[in-house]
Amino acid sequence: MRTIATRKEVAARAGVSEATVSRVLNDVGPIKEETRQRVLQAAKHFNYAPNAIAQSFARGKSGNLGVVLPYVPGVHLFSTFYFSEMLSGIGAAAKERGYDLLLKFRSLETDNDYELLFQRQKVDACIILGARNTVEERESLVRLQAAKLPFCLIGQHYEELRCNTLDADHVQGSYLAVKYLLDQGHARIAFLNGSPAYSNSQDRLKGYLKALGERGIAFDERLYVEGNYSRTSGYQAAPYILEQQVDAVFAGNDRMAIGFMQKLRELGRGAGQDMAIVGYDNSDAAQFTEPPLTSVAVPFYEMGSLAAAKLLESIDANDEKEIFQEKLSTHLVIR
Amino acid sequence: MRTIATRKEVAARAGVSEATVSRVLNDVGPIKEETRQRVLQAAKHFNYAPNAIAQSFARGKSGNLGVVLPYVPGVHLFSTFYFSEMLSGIGAAAKERGYDLLLKFRSLETDNDYELLFQRQKVDACIILGARNTVEERESLVRLQAAKLPFCLIGQHYEELRCNTLDADHVQGSYLAVKYLLDQGHARIAFLNGSPAYSNSQDRLKGYLKALGERGIAFDERLYVEGNYSRTSGYQAAPYILEQQVDAVFAGNDRMAIGFMQKLRELGRGAGQDMAIVGYDNSDAAQFTEPPLTSVAVPFYEMGSLAAAKLLESIDANDEKEIFQEKLSTHLVIR
């Protein structure tokens, strides 16, 4: 393996100083055209490309956008529509601005290590996906915020903590779904929600309550079930929900809705016939079920790309950054 | 924002030289216990963590494993089961070895830029997903191989190029699927394949031919259709395939199978009733369809983790690396 060329060799061949090579390549300062050509030719000759690490080192910037992915036991992470779409959006926005994506899989032992990522300066900014509302996480984020490190939460927000946030309007989304069911004439609507450790679960509950409230329907806690956003939990919740004599079910995501429908079918209750079901996320899978699943569409891709865009712009512009807290709207896809 | 502490300040506070701080933190050489404690305490006081970029620079290693993702027009990349699972596996294996994952979205203009990734030394090794069999790609990979840069292809192999490769045995998988259909009594089996630019498409064709050959059935090119692995292409292929009076269809992936089934349903032909369908990938979606889709299970996650493990081990061990070319076996999931 022949050694990789450095600026030094290029400079020698072009008969200029290293600084000039640097200036030509970074297009800084006035350079005589003839010199520029000589340098470029020499660079080409050695197939020279600046060492990214050395550049990062000299510039004090990594050029990386960190993405923290949550640890979800037993789930192959990317498999979930949610993260997949979001990452695609983040990746596109980062690429556009010349940043690379550094993935950080958070596991249990490095749980409250958000700061470390910055201390070690491997990333210039950081997007955190799937944060939960636990004491440790909140504290870690508070420290991050106090240190004015540039980060953004997607899909999670804390009342106590004012920081960059990008989310979908789940209150609205949930409201739309339940209102739709009510409009269809359903009254006893069960809500199969996910863990309240996620603010978006709580938001969905608010939307559910809001829609019911508008119709003067009291909250019946027997109709409220908590799963964990897995298909299995939807499957398992089905028998209980059926016992409650509901005529419709609103699930916090499509996976649970699909699990619910599976159990329904096994029990010989035709899904969609005597019971209306609405899911959430409008994932690919919602189109494939039989019957297709009506679902709340969430702009995951846009959330990712917008979060990355805003975050990167805020660090590239050196002025005092304002905190952004944006909510993208959702809509119901009726099938 | 208070400035981030460096080794210098830690050394000053502990009353030792910078070298000693470095030695304590890297656990190298003999250190007096009392000194070690003083250093650790000083480090803790400043909340010191070594600058990862400076470390990379000094060590000449980035500590990153690059993952090149293909550009697929109009497709949100992570949405596909294939890449999602694989990335999860790669991520797990990399994390285990202390490497971070650097994602590289390949777009058209940087198509043949595999080398650049290494030249710039942002990654120590690289896994390439979804490579295609085009002239430029082959040439780029040949250069990479000639330069002895550590990389690994997943899901693609070239006859002309002997390099690290990890794949599933698609000849076998395809064979299993078609044999299953034959065993079920079907004779006219259409094959809805993906682009031959991917070696795995070609492998699947081999498996199809092998299974037919064993039964003495000649290849009928009217039964061979090429889509592009998208749901839409399966959908669009349906009318033609139906014209051919087939009694079974084997699709190169689940998405196409699902698209095919959709069109089938729209045409009033109950899927699974008068026509058997087998998909490929055993994706989540295969479980949700009605009826559920029999499909060839591919160990994507394991492919990713094994590829990463082998690659990283080969670069961590400094000895001459042997080329590995592994194929994991597939199996049929009957539904």
Added chain:
DNA sequence: TGAAATAATGTACGCGTGTACATTATGACA
């Protein structure tokens, strides 16, 4: 108790780049 071995620490420098500052070449203008 002194020499040799070894432990413990310090000194000095390289890694490849960006860039402030110094220097020299070039042109403008009187």
Added chain:
DNA sequence: TGTCATAATGTACACGCGTACATTATTTCA
């Protein structure tokens, strides 16, 4: 032609770390 502005380039160093080598402290063993 001399002066001065500006273009063009060179020199020198910092960035934070790892580590080879030098030095000093301590222990071992005769």
